[in-house]
Amino acid sequence: MNLTSPGFPFGDIIQWLAEPPRSCLTPALTTWLTADGSLTQRLRQCCQQFDVTLLGETISAPLPGEWPGTAERLWIREVLLCLDNLPLVYARTLAPPSLTQLQHRGQKPLGELLFTDKNFIPGHMEWGQAPTTGNIQQLANTLGQAATAIWGRRRYFQHQQQQLLVAEFFLPEALNRLPPL
Numbered sequence: 001m002n003l004t005s006p007g008f009p010f011g012d013i014i015q016w017l018a019e020p021p022r023s024c025l026t027p028a029l030t031t032w033l034t035a036d037g038s039l040t041q042r043l044r045q046c047c048q049q050f051d052v053t054l055l056g057e058t059i060s061a062p063l064p065g066e067w068p069g070t071a072e073r074l075w076i077r078e079v080l081l082c083l084d085n086l087p088l089v090y091a092r093t094l095a096p097p098s099l100t101q102l103q104h105r106g107q108k109p110l111g112e113l114l115f116t117d118k119n120f121i122p123g124h125m126e127w128g129q130a131p132t133t134g135n136i137q138q139l140a141n142t143l144g145q146a147a148t149a150i151w152g153r154r155r156y157f158q159h160q161q162q163q164l165l166v167a168e169f170f171l172p173e174a175l176n177r178l179p180p181l
């Protein structure tokens with residue numbers, strides 16, 4: 001197990017929804033939660049400096065109910081996406097360990113691979129809120145960000161006969177910094 005940040009992994013058990021709950025989201029956040037294409041590319045356009053901070057990578061069991069179907073062990077990567085040195089997105093990616101091209105990318109955004117290699121096909125999204133007393137909220141608190149509701153989405157990608165899941169949660173500061181798309 002290759003740990004890089006105390007507390008890793010930070011993932012929480014999320015109740016994923018088939019539609020975004022527009023009533024409890026700001027219009028701006030709704031545009032980000034429903035945007036297609038590469039989140040990395042969109043975020044790069046909102047800052048001078050974009051960085052990926054690797055929280056950790058490991059091969060481990062998914063959280064209860066996190067992975068559709070049965071999976072003993074998956075490759076798990078968690079990062080912070082930082083705009084001008086401010087972490088605005090926490091992301092957690094799960095994939096079969098056989099998709100080795102995803103692994104050990106360090107601070108290179110996965111999106112640069114997922115949206116250039118035509119073998120990765122973006123699929124549908126689901127939306128969910130991080131538990132108010134969960135790990136993701138605690139991570140935001142540790143980062144000094146206000147304890148407001150944290151909403152995220154997860155996107156399915158198909159790669160030949162396999163799939164991977166990319167979850168992205170917008171941290172509280174994202175609500176203050178990201179303009180509507």
Ligand SMILES: C=C(O[C@@H]1C=C(C(=O)O)C=C[C@H]1O)C(=O)O
Nearest residue numbers: 038039040079091108109110111
């Ligand atoms: C899927 C993308 O890749 C982004 C980069 C990630 C990483 O480097 O781990 C994780 C989630 C994404 O926000 C994207 O850019 O849309």
